Amino acid sequence: MSLQYAVLGVLEARPLSGYELVQFFDTAAGWVWSAPQSQIYTLLRQMEQRGLIAGTEQVRGTKLKRTVYSLTPLGRKELTSWVSARHPEPPIRDSLLVQALFFDMVGSSAAAAVLEEVVADNEALVEHWREHRDRLLNKDTTLLRERLKHRPETEHDRMAELKAHVFDGLISSATARVEWAKAGIELLKKYR
Amino acid sequence: MSLQYAVLGVLEARPLSGYELVQFFDTAAGWVWSAPQSQIYTLLRQMEQRGLIAGTEQVRGTKLKRTVYSLTPLGRKELTSWVSARHPEPPIRDSLLVQALFFDMVGSSAAAAVLEEVVADNEALVEHWREHRDRLLNKDTTLLRERLKHRPETEHDRMAELKAHVFDGLISSATARVEWAKAGIELLKKYR
DNA sequence: CAGGTCATGTAATATGTTACATGATTTC
DNA sequence: GAAATCATGTAACATATTACATGACCTG
Numbered sequence: 508m509s510l511q512y513a514v515l516g517v518l519e520a521r522p523l524s525g526y527e528l529v530q531f532f533d534t535a536a537g538w539v540w541s542a543p544q545s546q547i548y549t550l551l552r553q554m555e556q557r558g559l560i561a562g563t564e565q566v567r568g569t570k571l572k573r574t575v576y577s578l579t580p581l582g583r584k585e586l587t588s589w590v591s592a593r594h595p596e597p598p599i600r601d602s603l604l605v606q607a608l609f610f611d612m613v614g615s616s617a618a619a620a621v622l623e624e625v626v627a628d629n630e631a632l633v634e635h636w637r638e639h640r641d642r643l644l645n646k647d648t649t650l651l652r653e654r655l656k657h658r659p660e661t662e663h664d665r666m667a668e669l670k671a672h673v674f675d676g677l678i679s680s681a682t683a684r685v686e687w688a689k690a691g692i693e694l695l696k697k698y699r
Numbered sequence: 700m701s702l703q704y705a706v707l708g709v710l711e712a713r714p715l716s717g718y719e720l721v722q723f724f725d726t727a728a729g730w731v732w733s734a735p736q737s738q739i740y741t742l743l744r745q746m747e748q749r750g751l752i753a754g755t756e757q758v759r760g761t762k763l764k765r766t767v768y769s770l771t772p773l774g775r776k777e778l779t780s781w782v783s784a785r786h787p788e789p790p791i792r793d794s795l796l797v798q799a800l801f802f803d804m805v806g807s808s809a810a811a812a813v814l815e816e817v818v819a820d821n822e823a824l825v826e827h828w829r830e831h832r833d834r835l836l837n838k839d840t841t842l843l844r845e846r847l848k849h850r851p852e853t854e855h856d857r858m859a860e861l862k863a864h865v866f867d868g869l870i871s872s873a874t875a876r877v878e879w880a881k882a883g884i885e886l887l888k889k890y891r
Numbered sequence: 892c893a894g895g896t897c898a899t900g901t902a903a904t905a906t907g908t909t910a911c912a913t914g915a916t917t918t919c
Numbered sequence: 920g921a922a923a924t925c926a927t928g929t930a931a932c933a934t935a936t937t938a939c940a941t942g943a944c945c946t947g
Contacts, residue, residue: 509794510934516801526898540797541790543936548899571943573898590801591809593816594794596824598733599869600907602701602789605732607865609708609782611858617783624785632788665890666803672886673799676879677791683875687868694864698857702906718926735908740927763915765926792935897944905936916925 510550511559513540515578515586518560520653522577525551538639539673551576559585607691615695622695625688629681636681640674643667702742703751705732707770707778710752712845714769717743730831731865743768751777799883807887814887817880821873828873832866835859 532542554560559582562574610618646667724734746752751774754766802810834840838859
């Protein structure tokens with residue numbers, strides 16, 4: 508479900524082709540929600556049928572076709588109503604925590620090695636997200652600039668700060684995980 | 700995949716019937732990994748075929764049958780090797796953050812109302828997890844007591860602390876989310 | 892003209908969710 | 920004897936992943 512709304516939200520910035528959306532969900536938006544190529548194309552056709560987006564065929568060269576999708580009024584309405592409502596927390600399903608639950612069955616050094624990698628990976632993620640957060644605050648990302656174009660200037664700061672706040676969320680959860688993993692390593696040392 | 704390892708890990712405490720496992724993944728373990736009834740029964744049969752667990756039929760009364768599953772040596776080996784290895788971070792897929800990404804499209808009060816509920820829900824989760832964490836540290840949960848029975852006493856403290864640490868992870872991520880939501884509410888007030 | 896990028900699609904598989912179905916046993 | 924609990928299963932559906940497939944266009 509969320510992928511659908513992510514797509515609607517991206518299209519609010521400007522109309523995009525399927526190919527561009529695929530790229531987006533592989534990189535930039537993959538930072539919040541990721542989806543493989545095959546899922547995007549099938550979803551776009553479904554969303555078009557439901558009237559949430561409208562596709563226009565364009566031709567590059569003589570034969571290469573692409574379909575550019577844009578938000579319909581219905582799609583916009585659907586998006587804003589979803590964004591305004593509280594949705595139930597999804598069931599927790601955290602495979603690293605399942606793994607940690609059984610660390611007592613293996614040696615401290617093996618468990619600590621896993622946690623060291625968790626620290627490294629999450630610190631790298633924090634780095635990426637911090638950069639993106641800063642770019643958003645400076646209104647310096649392609650998509651945000653598109654959005655600002657069709658919104659009154661009085662809203663620009665609010666928009667940039669709200670977008671940046673999402674990445675603050677990613678940063679703080681990854682930071683929490685780093686701290687948790689470090690505490691785990693210390694705990695394992697105690698019983699080495 | 701993780702559900703399989705969660706099942707193996709639970710069975711390491713003691714053999715359990717399908718029904719007991721269903722209950723477990725609906726409540727206690729639902730705190731780390733949740734799964735519906737239908738998934739459990741089908742998975743158990745698959746795991747038995749692969750030789751990871753062994754089922755024994757028992758009869759209650761005259762006709763009611765139940766199958767009690769226990770870890771096989773192969774299952775134990777599979778579990779410890781999975782626990783010892785680092786597995787790639789799953790793709791990020793956080794529907795609340797997708798929602799927050801488009802808060803700029805709706806009024807501050809609607810967005811703040813959503814975040815207020817996020818705060819309340821996550822504070823409740825933190826409460827539950829704190830309790831469970833404390834019970835683990837006191838070696839006061841049914842499953843942990845089962846586990847301790849067949850492990851040398853010198854390991855008991857290590858086991859309890861490692862299990863509790865998992866719930867520290869849940870607590871810290873929910874706490875981080877609470878702080879994030881509160882900061883969001885403040886941000887929205889600024890632009891009310 | 893070779894290799895990279897543009898552009899879209901299908902198929903098979905895995906995983907997870909909701910709903911429905913059945914019958915035995917225990918408890919009040 | 921009715922209601923709750925024990926116990927297991929199937930079917931339909933939604934969602935997500937991997938792999939494969941095809942062909943046009945652009946750049947050096």
